[in-house]
Amino acid sequence: MRIQFLGACRTVTGSSHLIQIGEKKILLDCGLYQGRRDQSRAFNEWVPDSLKDLSAIVLSHGHLDHCGKLPVLVRAGYEVPIYCTDATADVARVVLADAGEIQQEDAEYLNRRQRRPGEPEVKPLYTVSDVHRTAQQFRTVPYGRIFEIGGINVALHDAGHILGSAYVTLEWVESGEKRSMLFTGDLGRFNTPIINDPSPIQSRFDLVITESTYGGRTHGAIDQIEPQLLDAVQTVVTRQGRLIIPSFAVGRTQTVLWYMRKFIREGKIRPINIYVDSPMGVEMTDVTERHREYFDQQTRDLFGQEDLFGHRRIILAKSSQQSRQINSDRGPCVIIASSPTCEFGRVLHHLKQSLERPTDMVLFVGWTPYDTLGRRLQDGQKRVKIFDRFYEVVCEIRTIHGLSAHADRQELATFLSPTCSPETETWIVHGETDQQQALAQLLTQKGMGRCTIPSLETEVYSC
Numbered sequence: 001m002r003i004q005f006l007g008a009c010r011t012v013t014g015s016s017h018l019i020q021i022g023e024k025k026i027l028l029d030c031g032l033y034q035g036r037r038d039q040s041r042a043f044n045e046w047v048p049d050s051l052k053d054l055s056a057i058v059l060s061h062g063h064l065d066h067c068g069k070l071p072v073l074v075r076a077g078y079e080v081p082i083y084c085t086d087a088t089a090d091v092a093r094v095v096l097a098d099a100g101e102i103q104q105e106d107a108e109y110l111n112r113r114q115r116r117p118g119e120p121e122v123k124p125l126y127t128v129s130d131v132h133r134t135a136q137q138f139r140t141v142p143y144g145r146i147f148e149i150g151g152i153n154v155a156l157h158d159a160g161h162i163l164g165s166a167y168v169t170l171e172w173v174e175s176g177e178k179r180s181m182l183f184t185g186d187l188g189r190f191n192t193p194i195i196n197d198p199s200p201i202q203s204r205f206d207l208v209i210t211e212s213t214y215g216g217r218t219h220g221a222i223d224q225i226e227p228q229l230l231d232a233v234q235t236v237v238t239r240q241g242r243l244i245i246p247s248f249a250v251g252r253t254q255t256v257l258w259y260m261r262k263f264i265r266e267g268k269i270r271p272i273n274i275y276v277d278s279p280m281g282v283e284m285t286d287v288t289e290r291h292r293e294y295f296d297q298q299t300r301d302l303f304g305q306e307d308l309f310g311h312r313r314i315i316l317a318k319s320s321q322q323s324r325q326i327n328s329d330r331g332p333c334v335i336i337a338s339s340p341t342c343e344f345g346r347v348l349h350h351l352k353q354s355l356e357r358p359t360d361m362v363l364f365v366g367w368t369p370y371d372t373l374g375r376r377l378q379d380g381q382k383r384v385k386i387f388d389r390f391y392e393v394v395c396e397i398r399t400i401h402g403l404s405a406h407a408d409r410q411e412l413a414t415f416l417s418p419t420c421s422p423e424t425e426t427w428i429v430h431g432e433t434d435q436q437q438a439l440a441q442l443l444t445q446k447g448m449g450r451c452t453i454p455s456l457e458t459e460v461y462s463c
Helices: 037-045 070-075 086-113 128-135 222-239 252-265 279-290 297-303 320-326 347-354 373-378 409-419 433-445
Strands: 002-007 016-021 024-028 056-058 082-084 138-140 147-149 152-158 166-174 177-183 207-210 242-246 273-277 314-316 333-337 361-364 383-386 389-392 396-399 425-428 459-461
Touching (some): 016 166, 024 152, 070 086, 070 128, 082 086, 082 152, 086 128, 086 138, 086 279, 242 347, 252 297, 252 333, 273 279, 273 320, 320 347, 333 347, 347 383, 373 383, 373 396, 409 433
Parallel strands (some): 082 138, 177 207, 242 361, 273 314, 361 396
Antiparallel strands (some): 002 016, 002 459, 016 024, 383 389
């Protein structure tokens, strides 16, 4: 068998790994690379020659860095089944449609405003039409059901990362011997709201491809998230102010809503207006509500058959007009808006209204990259620029750690411990180099066989 690493190599974006067993080729994930515009475009247009005669794609989950390049392959003529859970298919449709719209809008803008006479037109990487064609190739499979790809038994298991996320197991016979592989995709944390914990692996695997996003870090304790979030909301209610939460539309927004619903249900805060101001966040909230079969026991016990997100109190702003109307609410209220970096999106308009109000608070619910407006606010900068003017930062800024959807160092080690054996060969992907090295060292200490950090297009053979 042969493995070729085609993305998420010494970085956390663009997950894509080609497995060839006999004549069958299976692509594990097909993610978009997210980085500098010129660098990203070149990578995302690239369709490796090794994908010729591809048999199938197995998709771990619907985040853009794992599914976002699928329409590129479809546009290039690849008509192969894309296996995933039904929730992942729904999440991916939303995420890909949004990406397709952005690609089209960016191309139109560049052609209208920046293209010089005689220069060729900028074309979108793919369009919404390509996304619709891609969605037609989804083949949904429930957790735990084995499906066959040319004699290779494949199964998806709950990864606990986002709604519908899966880790992938493959089993086959080679040279008369049974062989097995584990691909973790992105693993989630334990004891998080809404979805189940990662399903534990039951046995040793010969080969492992594992993520390492937080391979060298430990998150804040899960049980500290609720009191910190509750204190932030109660503080703003007392001040009659606005709580602005910059958030990812997929997963993080729904988790924050879950806590808000719980606080109101338990009488810890009085009912206040809670806004979701993100078109994708709105769609993902609807998708989550439709897939109640993925809810964990805590959520089932807490809400039963009730509306999970309490739509009578939560206001979903789909249009630009609805977004603008939110600013007439001076508080107390909660506004959850994209994006978490505060570099773009509707959150910027709410920050303009709140930064100079001492009654208001901006609450970050995760790590924010350097060189972004969000990071400058987190670091305590007192004067920031939004669009074309500067604002004095008078409102309170807080950060809650621990809401990451990724397993940390210890959680990765706990999950992988049943296969930490000298006979297991492991490749560490989807992480910055320092995080990969830290995880490799930890797994080696736990008895794992050879741990390798592959480079892009590295090919390995195993028999």
